[in-house]
Amino acid sequence: MLTLEWKNDRVSMIDQTRLPGELVSLEAGTVDEVIDAIKRLVVRGAPAIGVAGALGVALAARLNSDPAAVHAEADRIAEARPTAVNLRWAVEQVRPFIAAGPDAVLAKALELHAADIEANRALGYRGAEWLLERIPSPVNVQTHCNAGGLACVEWGTALGVVRALHEKGSLGRVFADETRPLLQGARLTAWELDQMGIDHMVVVDGAGPTVIVRGMVDCVVVGADRIAANGDTCNKVGTFPLAMAAARAGIPFVVAAPESTIDVATPNGSAIHIEERDPAEISDWNGRRITPTATPALNLAFDVTPADLVTIIVTESRIINVAAGERP
Amino acid sequence: MLTLEWKNDRVSMIDQTRLPGELVSLEAGTVDEVIDAIKRLVVRGAPAIGVAGALGVALAARLNSDPAAVHAEADRIAEARPTAVNLRWAVEQVRPFIAAGPDAVLAKALELHAADIEANRALGYRGAEWLLERIPSPVNVQTHCNAGGLACVEWGTALGVVRALHEKGSLGRVFADETRPLLQGARLTAWELDQMGIDHMVVVDGAGPTVIVRGMVDCVVVGADRIAANGDTCNKVGTFPLAMAAARAGIPFVVAAPESTIDVATPNGSAIHIEERDPAEISDWNGRRITPTATPALNLAFDVTPADLVTIIVTESRIINVAAGERP
Numbered sequence: 001m002l003t004l005e006w007k008n009d010r011v012s013m014i015d016q017t018r019l020p021g022e023l024v025s026l027e028a029g030t031v032d033e034v035i036d037a038i039k040r041l042v043v044r045g046a047p048a049i050g051v052a053g054a055l056g057v058a059l060a061a062r063l064n065s066d067p068a069a070v071h072a073e074a075d076r077i078a079e080a081r082p083t084a085v086n087l088r089w090a091v092e093q094v095r096p097f098i099a100a101g102p103d104a105v106l107a108k109a110l111e112l113h114a115a116d117i118e119a120n121r122a123l124g125y126r127g128a129e130w131l132l133e134r135i136p137s138p139v140n141v142q143t144h145c146n147a148g149g150l151a152c153v154e155w156g157t158a159l160g161v162v163r164a165l166h167e168k169g170s171l172g173r174v175f176a177d178e179t180r181p182l183l184q185g186a187r188l189t190a191w192e193l194d195q196m197g198i199d200h201m202v203v204v205d206g207a208g209p210t211v212i213v214r215g216m217v218d219c220v221v222v223g224a225d226r227i228a229a230n231g232d233t234c235n236k237v238g239t240f241p242l243a244m245a246a247a248r249a250g251i252p253f254v255v256a257a258p259e260s261t262i263d264v265a266t267p268n269g270s271a272i273h274i275e276e277r278d279p280a281e282i283s284d285w286n287g288r289r290i291t292p293t294a295t296p297a298l299n300l301a302f303d304v305t306p307a308d309l310v311t312i313i314v315t316e317s318r319i320i321n322v323a324a325g326e327r328p
Numbered sequence: 329m330l331t332l333e334w335k336n337d338r339v340s341m342i343d344q345t346r347l348p349g350e351l352v353s354l355e356a357g358t359v360d361e362v363i364d365a366i367k368r369l370v371v372r373g374a375p376a377i378g379v380a381g382a383l384g385v386a387l388a389a390r391l392n393s394d395p396a397a398v399h400a401e402a403d404r405i406a407e408a409r410p411t412a413v414n415l416r417w418a419v420e421q422v423r424p425f426i427a428a429g430p431d432a433v434l435a436k437a438l439e440l441h442a443a444d445i446e447a448n449r450a451l452g453y454r455g456a457e458w459l460l461e462r463i464p465s466p467v468n469v470q471t472h473c474n475a476g477g478l479a480c481v482e483w484g485t486a487l488g489v490v491r492a493l494h495e496k497g498s499l500g501r502v503f504a505d506e507t508r509p510l511l512q513g514a515r516l517t518a519w520e521l522d523q524m525g526i527d528h529m530v531v532v533d534g535a536g537p538t539v540i541v542r543g544m545v546d547c548v549v550v551g552a553d554r555i556a557a558n559g560d561t562c563n564k565v566g567t568f569p570l571a572m573a574a575a576r577a578g579i580p581f582v583v584a585a586p587e588s589t590i591d592v593a594t595p596n597g598s599a600i601h602i603e604e605r606d607p608a609e610i611s612d613w614n615g616r617r618i619t620p621t622a623t624p625a626l627n628l629a630f631d632v633t634p635a636d637l638v639t640i641i642v643t644e645s646r647i648i649n650v651a652a653g654e655r656p
Contacts, residue, residue, distance in 0.1 A: 020620045178610060180508060180532040183618055190623040202625045204508040204610060206533040206566020210631040238534020241569035248572070282506060282532060285613060290511055292348045295518040297530045303538040
């Protein structure tokens, strides 16, 4: 199943806000609809929003005959969310084809779509092999948020590693943090693991570090939204606590991400713009207020795991041994 | 306002499951109702459930003329929740008075009720003074769960320190983790801070460590459910990640708790029984399923912060300088 695809001159995306209750697609026929889908997390996950952005530019090229207008739409798309570098990266990949017309833009976007699938398979198997050289089978894994097929075109990054372990018959149990406020772990990761028939349990975000230090898992595997030149890794808020716990427990903390997530123009984590999302994601639940009405919430969507807590970064082309001093 | 009191031969408790929406009391007239209130978290917080347990034994003594039956009821009350040592401690404090009749039991329970208020004020001021000797005013504080007046008879432990800072005009902003799954931070701590007119913000549990390492707070102050002889501290799950972040940030991690929370019979954290609560607290929300129906949840209610991450423990009678090697 593809998380997103080009279909009937539209960008078709699984509506992830409705999982696990309903598996339905949203068909975006305008650039505004694509941007809205990215902002509302209909489509989310760094690799997936990159491809969605590229397909969005392809859509803009179909709808506008003036290349300047398409460039302006590409700018708007690139700014739909600030933290994941893949979005801007993918938009910049297709931008040079705008001058050549809509078919050229679409061809490049579809190339990125196909490349994402391949990259994920490659990094998933590489990561699984690295783990199996160090940890006796079956391998128990802690993960956070959703870095699965739903965060990509298919297959997944962190869950790509999990999937590869599962295919090899070497996977034990997966613990998934629920990932507040939007519960991508409880809703999406659990849904994917359930679909694959993988033994899994959901815990609250505050419990992930305890699962780690109590020896219930052998490694932590997460995705990334941006990796700085020094190896500092930005991912969904709640990742950093797992990295601190993994260091205390002496187990590997593995970042699984495509090369497009590495941003050598960002020197370190403190240079990454952390998206602050709508406080109502924390204060309200299905339209019901949780907090007192006068209580403000600060909705930091991401955190930074300093390089000193990262064991390796695995991409489609290499292992970056961060713990041994290697840098992207 | 008192969180719980003896009224008309009943145990009257603010129903904390209904805050912040409604401020109503539940009047327990039977031992079963007291036990149910403790299990359902109508009354929660280690000091408060201790006093509720003692008043529950007073109620049992009123309702049963046979001392053996009262002792059996006391046993049932002591086992209502397993982790907080205060519950068993308080029950054992009143137990010797069962032979002397119901008035003697009630008098002792009311003594514990009064002592809790005094202990909290004493530890709150002591903790605030310790902080003000080290941190320039205004002091910004990160806390977790609810260790406020609602977790005690009144005033609070961690929030007792916050309250004392506020009274001295030396408090900045308080960041409160929402505290999944039951949102004691978002509901109860926010409500108390709002009532006091204290500047505060709620964050998701995964974001607390980021608030700390980004320098948004000067210290972490939390309560405790049980403190082992070696200083390992058991508190609401999600506390341990804050302690790791505080150590990285080089800011004090302060445990505020009455002496009754210290259990020298427990050698260290690994000997503490961590309560596992109903998985539905994680999987369901207001009766709606969040996770896929086949997905199990592991609901660890507490975690253990190892003594090496604790700066001080402040009680009604002393500062235990854990970072300097002192032990309870």
